[in-house]
Amino acid sequence: MTIQKILLGFEPRPENLLSALHAINQQFGYISKANCYHVAEYFEMAPPKIYGIITGSEVLRDKPAADLEIQVCDSSFCKSKGSDQIVKEVENLLSIKANYPTSKFNLKTISCLGKCQEGPIMVVNGVIYEKVNPAMVDDILKNYL
Amino acid sequence: MLEITIDKKKYQADPNQSVLDLLRANSIDVPYLCDHENYADFCQKDSSGTGMSVCRLCLVKHRNQSEKKFTISTSCNLYPCPGLEVISQDQELARLRKINLELLFADHAGLCAFCYKNMDCELQSLAFKYDIDEFKFVPAAYEVTADEELELLYEKMSRRVIDIKNSSIARDSLKCIKCRRCEMVCRNIQTVDSYSKSHKAIRSNVSTEYLTPLECTYCGQCSSVCPTAAIVEKSNIADFQNAVNDPNKKVIVQTAPSVRVSLGEEFSMLPGTIVTKKMIQGLRQCGADLIFDTNLSADLTIMEEATELIERINKKNKPLPMFTSCCPAWVLFVEQHYPEFIRHISSCRSPQMMMGSLIKSYYAQKIELDPKDIFSVSIMPCVCKKYEAARGEFQKPNYREVDCSLTTRELGKLMRLKKIRFSELEDSKFDPALGMGTSAGAMFGSSGGVTEAALRTAYYFITGDNPENLAFEQVRGLSGLRNSKVKIADLELRVKVVHGLGHARAILEQLKKGQCDFDFLEVMACPGGCIGGGGQPIPTSPKIRQARAKAIYSQDDTMKLRLSHENPLIKKIYKEFLTQPGSRKAEKYLHTHYYPYHYRHKSKD
Secondary structure: OOHHHHHHOOOOOHHHHHHHHHHHHHHHOOOOHHHHHHHHHHHOOOHHHHHHHHHHOOOOOOOOOOOEEEEEEOOHHHHHOOHHHHHHHHHHHHOOOOOOOOOOEEEEEEOOOOOHHHOOOEEEOOEEEOOOOHHHHHHHHHOOO | OEEEEEOOEEEEEOOOOOHHHHHHHOOOOOOOOOOOHHHHHHOOOOOOOOOOOOOOOOEEEEEOOOOOOOEEEEOOOOOOOOOOEEEOOOHHHHHHHHHHHHHHHHHOOOOHHHOOOOOOOHHHHHHHHOOOOOOOOOOOHHHOOHHHHHHHHHHHHOOOOEEOOOOOEEEEHHHOOOOOHHHHHHHHHOOOOOOEEEOOHHHOEEEOHHHOOOOOOOOOHHHHHOOOOOEEEOOOHHHHHHHHHOOOOEEEEEEOOOOOOOHHHHOOOOOOOOOHHHHHHHHHHHOOOEEEEHHHHHHHHHHHHHHHHHHHHHOOOOOOOEEOOOOHHHHHHHHHHOHHHHHHEOOEOOHHHHHHHHHHHHHHHHOOOOHHHEEEEEEEOOOHHHHHHOOHHHEEOOEEOOOEEEEHHHHHHHHHHOOOOHHHOOOOOOOHHHOOOOHHHHHHHOOOHHHHHHHHHHHHHHHOOOOOOOOOHHHOOOOOEEEEEEEEOOEEEEEEEEEOHHHHHHHHHHHHOOOOOOOEEEEEOOOOHHHHOOOOOOOOOHHHHHHHHHHHHHHHHHOOOOOHHHOHHHHHHHHHHHOOOOOHHHHHHHEOOOOOOOOOOOOOO
16 A cells, blocks of 8 residues: 555545554554655645654654564553663663664663553563563563574 | 733733733743744734743743632733733742743753853843752762763763754754744744654654754744754854965955844844944954945846846746845745746845855956955845855856855854954945945845835836835835835836745745736745844844834935935946846846755655
8 A cells, every 4th residue: 555545545634644644654664754745745734743743652653663672661550560670681681772772672661551460561572571570581582582 | 901910010911912922011021931022923822832831931920800829820821811910020930930940951951161152042141140050950970970971961962963964054952942932933934844843751852854954945033033052053153264364365245234233232232223334344353354235236136126027027028926036045935835936036146146246256357366265255134145155056166156154143253252342343434346335225124125126226217217205115114014006107016025934925825826916026034024034133023123124214314325226336337347237247147047946855765
């Protein structure tokens, strides 16, 4: 499905912008600069504004996904259960820094997923791991490397 | 109109104007960094409140009639209601404002000592005023370990976006306090919309899309409203000083009509003080060899433009209506957004480039000097003139027609660097070779001036007589859009004068639909014309613009020469060099071409 076809599914009204962006994000995995210009032209909005919306969202991406997408919840409950330690462990194992994505790894701290009972929560490439402790991190990541 | 109480005094308030506007109108001192006086004239404050109540400095205490306790909130989105009681100054408010200011400073770079805008910065002056001496929200050096400090630095620097790709505007996100004034000006006044808030929370930033280098019309309004040095003009002071220190180069300076009415503000003079003579002496002390007047080339522009207009009407060789071409930001705006109207723009160069071309051809021949050995500097009220001087059309194989362009702010900075005491300078005059302009040229500084000057000369060209009443009052003023009809012999000329790109866009949209009710359109990209230009001293508010415009028109009343075609130097130049307006030679040296704009950075994915 091309970008034009996706856009034609929406009427060019401001209230449809977010759903259009979600559809593009789902199709391509992220919203590229060229696609941003297409959207801007279709909705008659300025490209910087659309970039602002993309970067303001947790779901929409402005860069292609990394090979390994790791998310660790750092809301209060998971934090009290020691999600900080998990973040540090991942950082040490992959020698990356949280919230500074590289092309290979992307470690992101996210807000609550509503699974506080099972915390701390770690998500690796869309798979949710519950009750993670720092010792488990190595084993989990081994499946993906 | 409502009656509200501010600090136990009664004031008449307009319910559609915020309390901050009222406080400002009555010159009650309230700090603010995200609101700006320029907004009021030009844009409706939208209910979503973009760019509003971001800085949290304009806090006031207020209560309704029915309430007993005072509430504290920002005054910029507080609207008057009957019986409102406001307290604008007290100890608690001062404490809260100080805390908010410290928070802004904590996010700010804190590199004042070697900042471009040091001692010239709105945030810094507020910090002085509120006596901020310690930074409670920034860990002191002894509180953090070396590793933590490194991490903090990494955190800060990894988010930094520096953009110095274009020749006009330099941006550094590290110094940004996210007040979003630039966004507001760019979106609502200029409708170019090249900035937006991006990312969230600690990473939030005001940036272009996908952090691409800025590619806009470079009008520079963002740099004139920025309270810090996050957006500044790209400085050419070093280029100027290098040329001055180079013994082989002859430094020739030209000064724009609107610089002389605003430069005084850089040295805390009243807005609208005419400082032509002191400015010339100051420039000589800065090391300029010769100083010429851009008013002269403004006169030349008028001669060429009036000729072109009459040609367009009579010969119909090019489409009507004709647009003026003195404002490079406007020309760039058409090239970028409305390339179908490029043929409507007058082919005349702007006064800056005409003077640059004259200096490196006519004058260089006259004094028998290689154009390479001349360093031509223009002092302009404009940031976009830097872009114009760097345009491809004005690059000759081994020299540039204008080597560098300084803004009014830069000139003030340069003079302060040289420790020149401006108010004590002696009077001096322009160099006679290319240094005499008429008041018609001087009016280029204000919106409507080009039209007025062109009408005077067009009148002469058509009828052979000068108009009886030289002042065309109907095109003057500072309202955004002015229409007027002028009868010259049996020809009725419909002129439109516009300033601010937002108004210009509205007219071009109408033109696109085929509604055309004018023959001549003057556009200045900045509000108020060059007197409100992007390179003018900060602050620029409607009141200050009015004072500057008044000074410009007062020159017109006092000067003897008020018609471009009567300027003896213009006659001499045409006799010796250009033969006549619109001739082959004039075409070569005074005219240019325009092309649809090709976005360099945006096309790359």
